[in-house]
Amino acid sequence: MEKFLLRITVNDEYHELYIKPKKLLVEVLRDELGLTGTKRGCNTGACHACTIFLNGKTVKSCSVLAMQADGAEVRTVEGLAEGAELSPIQRSFLDHGAYQCGFCTSGMLLSATALLAENPTPTVEEIKEGLHGNLCRCTGYNSIIRAVKAVAEGKYKGGGNGEI
Amino acid sequence: MAKFNVINTPIHNVDGIAKVTGRAEYTFDVSLPQMLYGKILRSPHPHAKIIIIDTTRAKALTGVKAVVTGQDTLGVKQGIWRRYKELCDEEILAKEKVRYIGEPVAAVAAVDEDTAEEAMDLIEVEYEPLPAVFEPLEAIKEGAPLLHENAERNINVTRHIEWGDVDEAFKQADYVREDWFRCSSQAHVCMETHCAVSSFSPDGKLTVWTSTQSHYYIKVLLSDVLGLKENDIRVISRYTGGGFGSKFELDSAQFCSAVLSMKLCKPVKIVLTREEEFMATKRRTPMFYYLRSGVKKDGTFLAKECRVFTEGGAYTAMGATALYLTGFFQSFPYVWPSYRYDGYRVYTSTPPTSAMRGFGAPQATFCAEMQIELIAKELGIDRIEIRRKNAMYAGYEVPGQATIQSCGLVECLDRVEEWIKDRGKMPPYSGIGIAAYGFMSGGIFNWFDTPYAFSSAVIQVNIDGKVDLFIGSQDMGQGSNTTMSMICAEELGVRVEDIRLHMGDTDKCPVDLGAWGSRETLMQGNAVKMAAADAKRQILEYAAAKMSPNIVYDMDIKDRWIHLIARPERGLSYFDAVKEAIRGKDGQPIVARGHYTPHRKGMISPAYSFGVQAVEAAVDPETGKVRLKNCVTAHDCGQVINPLGVQGQLEGAIAMAAGYGFTEDLPMDDGKILNPNLVDYKILRTTEMPETTVMEVETYEPEGPFGAKEAGEGLTNPTAGALGNAVFQATGVSIKDLPITSEKVLSAIRAKKTKK
Numbered sequence: 001m002e003k004f005l006l007r008i009t010v011n012d013e014y015h016e017l018y019i020k021p022k023k024l025l026v027e028v029l030r031d032e033l034g035l036t037g038t039k040r041g042c043n044t045g046a047c048h049a050c051t052i053f054l055n056g057k058t059v060k061s062c063s064v065l066a067m068q069a070d071g072a073e074v075r076t077v078e079g080l081a082e083g084a085e086l087s088p089i090q091r092s093f094l095d096h097g098a099y100q101c102g103f104c105t106s107g108m109l110l111s112a113t114a115l116l117a118e119n120p121t122p123t124v125e126e127i128k129e130g131l132h133g134n135l136c137r138c139t140g141y142n143s144i145i146r147a148v149k150a151v152a153e154g155k156y157k158g159g160g161n162g163e164i
Numbered sequence: 165m166a167k168f169n170v171i172n173t174p175i176h177n178v179d180g181i182a183k184v185t186g187r188a189e190y191t192f193d194v195s196l197p198q199m200l201y202g203k204i205l206r207s208p209h210p211h212a213k214i215i216i217i218d219t220t221r222a223k224a225l226t227g228v229k230a231v232v233t234g235q236d237t238l239g240v241k242q243g244i245w246r247r248y249k250e251l252c253d254e255e256i257l258a259k260e261k262v263r264y265i266g267e268p269v270a271a272v273a274a275v276d277e278d279t280a281e282e283a284m285d286l287i288e289v290e291y292e293p294l295p296a297v298f299e300p301l302e303a304i305k306e307g308a309p310l311l312h313e314n315a316e317r318n319i320n321v322t323r324h325i326e327w328g329d330v331d332e333a334f335k336q337a338d339y340v341r342e343d344w345f346r347c348s349s350q351a352h353v354c355m356e357t358h359c360a361v362s363s364f365s366p367d368g369k370l371t372v373w374t375s376t377q378s379h380y381y382i383k384v385l386l387s388d389v390l391g392l393k394e395n396d397i398r399v400i401s402r403y404t405g406g407g408f409g410s411k412f413e414l415d416s417a418q419f420c421s422a423v424l425s426m427k428l429c430k431p432v433k434i435v436l437t438r439e440e441e442f443m444a445t446k447r448r449t450p451m452f453y454y455l456r457s458g459v460k461k462d463g464t465f466l467a468k469e470c471r472v473f474t475e476g477g478a479y480t481a482m483g484a485t486a487l488y489l490t491g492f493f494q495s496f497p498y499v500w501p502s503y504r505y506d507g508y509r510v511y512t513s514t515p516p517t518s519a520m521r522g523f524g525a526p527q528a529t530f531c532a533e534m535q536i537e538l539i540a541k542e543l544g545i546d547r548i549e550i551r552r553k554n555a556m557y558a559g560y561e562v563p564g565q566a567t568i569q570s571c572g573l574v575e576c577l578d579r580v581e582e583w584i585k586d587r588g589k590m591p592p593y594s595g596i597g598i599a600a601y602g603f604m605s606g607g608i609f610n611w612f613d614t615p616y617a618f619s620s621a622v623i624q625v626n627i628d629g630k631v632d633l634f635i636g637s638q639d640m641g642q643g644s645n646t647t648m649s650m651i652c653a654e655e656l657g658v659r660v661e662d663i664r665l666h667m668g669d670t671d672k673c674p675v676d677l678g679a680w681g682s683r684e685t686l687m688q689g690n691a692v693k694m695a696a697a698d699a700k701r702q703i704l705e706y707a708a709a710k711m712s713p714n715i716v717y718d719m720d721i722k723d724r725w726i727h728l729i730a731r732p733e734r735g736l737s738y739f740d741a742v743k744e745a746i747r748g749k750d751g752q753p754i755v756a757r758g759h760y761t762p763h764r765k766g767m768i769s770p771a772y773s774f775g776v777q778a779v780e781a782a783v784d785p786e787t788g789k790v791r792l793k794n795c796v797t798a799h800d801c802g803q804v805i806n807p808l809g810v811q812g813q814l815e816g817a818i819a820m821a822a823g824y825g826f827t828e829d830l831p832m833d834d835g836k837i838l839n840p841n842l843v844d845y846k847i848l849r850t851t852e853m854p855e856t857t858v859m860e861v862e863t864y865e866p867e868g869p870f871g872a873k874e875a876g877e878g879l880t881n882p883t884a885g886a887l888g889n890a891v892f893q894a895t896g897v898s899i900k901d902l903p904i905t906s907e908k909v910l911s912a913i914r915a916k917k918t919k920k
């Protein structure tokens with residue numbers, strides 16, 4: 001199969017690579033760029049574990065062909081912290097125990113970051129609505145909702161790339 | 165000084181930063197040089213003879229490196245029942261016969277997943293379909309198709325528990341009630357599907373990275389089926405993306421990747437797809453439950469009799485333990501003076517049923533608590549009162565089975581009663597249901613036939629005071645890594661950040677049986693505490709020599725400060741003492757060991773957690789739709805070690821158990837699961853979660869580390885029953901058939917109206 005040139009900026013780093021056109025974005029991120037923080041829980045867009053930012057909007061990276069991201073800017077969980085400085089939502093997740101096995105956490109963090117970027121002061125109902133697509137089998141979600149609420153209440157300010 | 169410096173303080177998990185930054189490396193993320201990708205071909209038949217498997221065309225495909233079938237294996241019938249060989253009945257790669265849709269028949273290794281997938285289409289399997297049977301009550305009948313030659317009427321195992329004179333006690337009863345219940349199946353739905361990377365090297369050593377709840381079990385089980393020595397196999401499982409009971413048996417990803425890698429001497433990775441995960445891994449045991457209870461008119465329990473038929477699926481798996489535990493926990497958490505249980509596990513042509521969080525107890529608790537509610541209603545007795553009257557208590561002996569050493573059940577009932585009173589009168593079609601429960605803190609079961617202690621720990625204190633803690637327990641998200649670090653820090657008198665944890669690797673860690681049966685806090689916790697106490701004793705020996713206090717003084721270490729207990733201001737720095745102590749030992753670090761195996765603790769478990777849960781729900785009378793509003797749990801897990809962890813376990817258990825109660829099910833058509841995906845299989849989402857409140861009722865469990873008991877699986881027990889009772893309170897209908905779907909509620913409400 002012929003390969004195509006993909007030009008993509010991930011977490012502020014520019015990459016050029018040749019890929020098969022049927023490759024999914026999640027596969028390129030994980031297998032080609034080694035960014036394994038993005039998980040895959042179903043491969044059918046049903047669990048949102050593979051959520052990333054594509055040009056500032058969240059997408060399920062298992063439902064996007066990598067070539068669709070040609071020329072795009074991508075941010076993954078690895079790009080939320082800046083050096084050792086975690087983003088507000090990451091710090092709040094830690095303090096609220098908003099993760100257990102951690103497998104859905106990357107997608108959850110990115111969905112939560114997007115939710116807060118769009119609506120910095122969401123109600124609990126709006127948080128639930130915003131994270132409705134992200135499946136978690138461990139936490140029962142309430143710790144995640146408390147973590148997002150705490151950021152919305154201004155308890156975690158600055159640091160990392162929380163303001164996407 | 166405060167009672168504890170570390171325990172019962174909210175700290176974030178020791179592996180938290182790795183998890184929120186995407187750095188935690190799961191098996192799913194493991195990639196090795198020259199690694200190949202494997203796929204598994206599975207049976208489309210629920211019961212069939214394999215006539216011939218032709219792999220010629222698949223092997224000829226460019227990029228395919230190997231194709232294996234049952235003929236390439238030793239053909240060992242394996243299982244976790246290593247002491248009971250007749251129960252080891254699963255080959256994994258079937259040689260002659262398949263018994264469920266999804267059973268593996270061949271595996272391929274290729275340069276990439278696409279090629280492996282393509283090769284699967286080129287494997288030709290000729291089957292001779294055999295008559296199949298899907299329901300246990302059908303399979304147990306004379307003349308039903310037999311799935312295993314040696315299992316008459318498809319009966320796989322039976323279990324009997326009895327105490328007291330049941331028949332006599334029923335004669336004394338003022339009121340006798342009998343009910344049938346049906347408990348459905350449930351998928352574990354780990355976010356990380358089963359996966360493994362196996363790497364065999366020409367020196368005869370096998371390394372397997374895998375997502376598991378017990379690296380030790382997997383190592384030994386692989387040795388059984390591959391013909392390798394146990395210690396020529398290394399199993400690595402640093403992070404596991406959820407387990408819930410699905411990941412402590414040998415699975416197809418582990419076995420097939422190992423067989424392929426041994427053939428090729430190259431690493432082979434197999435990740436099950438979400439569809440395979442639903443169709444071909446194990447699941448919660450469905451049960452048909454008959455309950456007959458006899459009570460006095462004042463509500464005193466006299467006798468209970470129950471018979472259970474479980475849908476076993478094709479193989480024994482952990483189902484025999486689920487069959488025993490559902491019988492044992494059916495009596496919980498009450499005093500039944502006489503009790504008789506007969507359980508039958510029946511083979512069916514469906515995916516094997518096995519352990520899942522609660523291990524038979526959620527089914528038992530659902531049926532028991534629904535029936536108690538009906539008994540209370542019939543007798544006109546308050547539902548809290550009837551439970552309080554018959555509640556287990558500290559010192560109670562379950563005849564011939566277990567002794568309850570700590571029990572906060574009555575206080576849990578009091579707390580929930582208060583909460584219900586505070587809620588006041590419910591609006592129409594709303595109600596609060598309750599359920600009481602108990603669970604074990606680890607099982608005293610050794611069907612596995614381990615010659616090792618159930619849990620072990622090793623500690624090394626280094627020159628800079630940093631502590632290496634080696635544990636065999638497996639963290640799959642439940643937080644045992646953090647719990648063990650906290651127990652170690654508390655006992656040794658240091659801080660959690662002083663501990664460097666070594667886990668998830670059979671080459672480096674001492675044996676622990678793994679994370680199942682809610683065993684880690686008590687069993688691994690005791691081993692860690694013992695090791696830490698020994699390390700502390702060694703440090704204190706040096707400190708005592710140095711300080712030379714009056715011999716009547718006792719010494720301790722708290723928060724890195726070595727001191728006289730009676731005069732805490734008199735002491736010296738932990739770091740200075742360790743540095744000097746090691747110098748004095750000719751430069752050897754301080755090493756200590758700890759271990760735990762329950763002895764003289766009955767048949768089941770060294771300790772039991774208890775609790776009461778109240779679920780407030782609203783039912784839409786037009787649609788039958790149930791909405792959860794509140795879920796309040798009064799909970800006795802002994803001394804809480806990690807409060808944030810306990811809360812997380814509780815909320816997570818509610819989500820999973822509420823799913824069992826009203827949204828999750830695995831409907832089948834002739835043995836084929838109809839909803840093998842995350843759209844049609846409905847786990848709870850954010851919007852369906854109720855408000856959750858935890859009320860800790862602390863007791864002290866003498867057998868637990870610092871008085872702690874389990875706080876993991878038991879929390880899954882009450883929710884389906886409490887939810888069922890909430891629907892009963894709201895509508896007057898009792899749905900005895902899980903899950904409590906809108907359709908069932910609506911048709912029951914309509915039937916009730918018509919009857920009127």
